[in-house]
Amino acid sequence: MARYFAGCDIGSTTGKAVILDESGSVKATAIIKSKIDPCETGKTVLMKAIDKVKELSEIEELTYLIGTGYGRNEVPFANTNISEITCHATGAHFVNPNIRTIIDIGGQDVKAIGLQENGKVREFAMNEKCAAGTGRFFEMMCNIFDISLTDFSELSLNSTKTVPITSQCSVFAESEVITLISKREQPADIAAGIQLSVAKRVFTLARKVGLQPKLTVTGGCSRNAGLIETLKKVLRIDIVPLDFDGQLIGALGAAVLAKQNSVKIAS
Amino acid sequence: MTHQQNPLQSINDVHTHFRYWSENWAKIGWLGLKNNPVFMLKQLKKYPWLNSLMKANELLNMYTGTRKGLYKKANSIAVSSLVSSIVDMVDGIYNHADKLILHEDLVPPEILYGMGLQPWMAEFLGIVIPFLDTEVMERYIDRAENEGIPADICSLPKSTMGLALSNEMPKPRAIVASNMPCDGGMTSYTLIQKKLQAPIFRLDIPYNFYNEKAIQYFVGELRKLIKWLEEHTPGKMDWDRMKEICEERNRMVELQLEIWELAKMKPSPMAGEAMYLPGMLYGIALPGQKRGTNAMKKILNIAKKMYEDNQSAVPDEKYRVILWNPPTLIFPDLFVWAEQKYGVAMLMDMLSFNRHPLIDTSSHDNILRGLAQIIMQGPMARHTRGPAENFFSDIFYLHEAYDIDMIWMAGHIGCKNTQALMGMFREKCRDRNLPLLNINYDLSDSRIVPPANIKKQVDEFMETVMQA
Numbered sequence: 001m002a003r004y005f006a007g008c009d010i011g012s013t014t015g016k017a018v019i020l021d022e023s024g025s026v027k028a029t030a031i032i033k034s035k036i037d038p039c040e041t042g043k044t045v046l047m048k049a050i051d052k053v054k055e056l057s058e059i060e061e062l063t064y065l066i067g068t069g070y071g072r073n074e075v076p077f078a079n080t081n082i083s084e085i086t087c088h089a090t091g092a093h094f095v096n097p098n099i100r101t102i103i104d105i106g107g108q109d110v111k112a113i114g115l116q117e118n119g120k121v122r123e124f125a126m127n128e129k130c131a132a133g134t135g136r137f138f139e140m141m142c143n144i145f146d147i148s149l150t151d152f153s154e155l156s157l158n159s160t161k162t163v164p165i166t167s168q169c170s171v172f173a174e175s176e177v178i179t180l181i182s183k184r185e186q187p188a189d190i191a192a193g194i195q196l197s198v199a200k201r202v203f204t205l206a207r208k209v210g211l212q213p214k215l216t217v218t219g220g221c222s223r224n225a226g227l228i229e230t231l232k233k234v235l236r237i238d239i240v241p242l243d244f245d246g247q248l249i250g251a252l253g254a255a256v257l258a259k260q261n262s263v264k265i266a267s
Numbered sequence: 268m269t270h271q272q273n274p275l276q277s278i279n280d281v282h283t284h285f286r287y288w289s290e291n292w293a294k295i296g297w298l299g300l301k302n303n304p305v306f307m308l309k310q311l312k313k314y315p316w317l318n319s320l321m322k323a324n325e326l327l328n329m330y331t332g333t334r335k336g337l338y339k340k341a342n343s344i345a346v347s348s349l350v351s352s353i354v355d356m357v358d359g360i361y362n363h364a365d366k367l368i369l370h371e372d373l374v375p376p377e378i379l380y381g382m383g384l385q386p387w388m389a390e391f392l393g394i395v396i397p398f399l400d401t402e403v404m405e406r407y408i409d410r411a412e413n414e415g416i417p418a419d420i421c422s423l424p425k426s427t428m429g430l431a432l433s434n435e436m437p438k439p440r441a442i443v444a445s446n447m448p449c450d451g452g453m454t455s456y457t458l459i460q461k462k463l464q465a466p467i468f469r470l471d472i473p474y475n476f477y478n479e480k481a482i483q484y485f486v487g488e489l490r491k492l493i494k495w496l497e498e499h500t501p502g503k504m505d506w507d508r509m510k511e512i513c514e515e516r517n518r519m520v521e522l523q524l525e526i527w528e529l530a531k532m533k534p535s536p537m538a539g540e541a542m543y544l545p546g547m548l549y550g551i552a553l554p555g556q557k558r559g560t561n562a563m564k565k566i567l568n569i570a571k572k573m574y575e576d577n578q579s580a581v582p583d584e585k586y587r588v589i590l591w592n593p594p595t596l597i598f599p600d601l602f603v604w605a606e607q608k609y610g611v612a613m614l615m616d617m618l619s620f621n622r623h624p625l626i627d628t629s630s631h632d633n634i635l636r637g638l639a640q641i642i643m644q645g646p647m648a649r650h651t652r653g654p655a656e657n658f659f660s661d662i663f664y665l666h667e668a669y670d671i672d673m674i675w676m677a678g679h680i681g682c683k684n685t686q687a688l689m690g691m692f693r694e695k696c697r698d699r700n701l702p703l704l705n706i707n708y709d710l711s712d713s714r715i716v717p718p719a720n721i722k723k724q725v726d727e728f729m730e731t732v733m734q735a
Contacts, residue, residue: 123702124731
């Protein structure tokens with residue numbers, strides 16, 4: 001019977017799963033919104049991915065499964081769990097071995113990760129104490145404009161100038177944005193200001209690990225094209241897009257490690 | 268305190284524990300009896316921090332409970348030094364109140380001893396109490412902040428100021444402070460002096476100290492201090508006693524240097540608290556005491572024996588670490604935990620390491636010169652006020668000398684001086700491919716970052732960077 005390896009990344013906003021086959025090819029991926037119970041999120045997202053692989057019908061049929069993300073300790077059916085920092089590093093290195101710096105902007109935290117040539121983590125820095133600069137912050141901003149994240153990204157790219165957001169705290173930033181709207185500032189220019197405020201926070205964090213090329217962005221916010229463009233300007237470094245969905249990089253890394261661990265155990 | 272789980276102990280280990288446990292209690296009991304038990308009971312009410320100091324023997328369990336054999340014994344000696352230093356310090360307050368000199372940690376106490384005065388290092392309580400009773404200092408920190416001291420200055424001077432503001436600091440005959448190691452520490456003495464109404468002398472430690480002019484200037488400052496103390500206190504400089512104090516200090520340091528040499532071996536025959544506690548206490552707070560020399564001698568003999576027997580201090584030593592910045596006061600058993608969980612051997616720390624540890628006692632001038640160099644080029648002054656190179660050259664020298672695997676930086680958020688260096692420090696470690704763990708925490712206030720979060724930071728680093 002064919003062997004399959006999976007990674008399950010349980011984030012605060014979304015649950016992600018990736019299944020690899022023995023050759024290391026990606027056979028299935030899945031993303032769902034996180035549920036209250038991380039275990040339930042894990043089961044649901046894995047089953048969604050498993051449904052896409054003909055030979056698989058249940059989680060137990062996976063040869064090796066690694067859990068990652070903030071809810072990783074709540075995945076009882078995983079063989080082991082590994083930190084999302086290691087998984088993002090492994091996933092990005094798997095897709096592009098030249099990557100040396102990763103900025104992972106997830107739902108509830110931001111991480112900057114420096115990589116060695118072999119894909120191992122050299123150093124990392126994270127902001128997990130403040131919502132400003134995270135996916136949650138963008139969600140709040142999108143709610144003010146009553147648009148989706150994709151539309152928000154588009155909106156910011158259409159700006160003619162950047163209205164700076166001076167508040168560092170997401171709660172105060174929300175009030176500031178509402179005030180700017182009431183002052184008849186253009187939504188596109190405010191959106192550009194929001195992107196800039198996040199990019200500046202990322203800059204501070206990224207400097208801690210050293211901005212070594214090639215740099216890529218992972219996590220849900222890697223889909224925010226407006227943010228990526230702003231980050232390029234603020235970081236003054238090219239951002240390399242990965243040939244894989246940035247939101248799934250953590251789960252992909254977990255799947256790659258699952259395959260490696262399985263080989264180690266077998267030998 | 269976050270006590271680790273105790274493994275099964277051999278009869279020898281039980282004997283070691285009982286021996287030091289009873290000796291420590293005897294020292295504490297002697298303090299009570301010598302100074303009249305009723306009087307001491309009243310003092311417990313007057314100075315509530317005495318209650319915390321009386322718990323000093325609890326450290327024995329914390330530091331030696333999980334350790335075995337000779338390594339257990341070495342750490343028992345380290346705890347015993349702490350108990351002795353507390354007893355000596357408290358006894359000095361009561362029996363030499365007329366000679367009590369409150370001094371800052373960058374003032375050489377050797378001069379005070381040489382003059383027959385009783386040194387009382389103001390920061391001693393702020394350092395020792397969190398070790399014993401993590402949450403006790405919070406009351407004093409809050410007191411200082413409520414009186415208008417900025418919340419973002421270092422919690423150590425805030426603790427010291429809080430003690431003075433709470434009328435819980437014994438009134439000294441005089442105060443000796445300096446312009447080091449930080450603005451918060453320096454400013455705190457203005458408030459302490461105002462509160463305690465005692466005359467103060469401030470030593471001016473030169474900023475750029477790698478030249479003869481600076482050394483001579485500071486020697487001049489020390490001479491001024493001696494003259495000032497002779498005018499304002501009953502102290503009189505006795506150069507023979509001063510020489511004796513400095514020579515005793517040298518004897519202790521020579522033994523310490525031998526321990527440092529042995530610790531360079533892989534695996535190291537000595538690690539943990541035995542490496543830094545006696546040195547910190549008898550090198551900085553109570554120098555020139557026979558107790559310090561004896562403790563160091565015992566630890567050296569143990570290290571030698573372990574080396575000869577090919578024993579490592581940390582069973583299955585996996586990682587060699589140096590700790591930079593003062594030890595994590597709110598998580599005093601960090602290395603006991605790290606030793607158990609990851610096989611981490613802590614071999615050297617910032618406060619112990621001094622590039623000019625010995626004093627030439629051939630003349631009065633040379634004695635003062637040696638003391639000047641110990642302060643100017645020693646820990647804290649050298650690291651937090653001098654050029655950044657001082658900070659880096661010590662660390663990277665230790666990196667090579669001890670063949671360490673990583674640096675643990677106790678990133679005390681209240682220390683602006685070292686926080687300002689972090690960017691450069693990261694870059695330099697990166698260039699050397701040397702893993703750096705920067706522990707975000709506050710030195711004396713566990714409400715900022717509790718020990719559980721420190722463990723989380725260590726776990727993340729060990730798993731992710733060290734692949735532990």
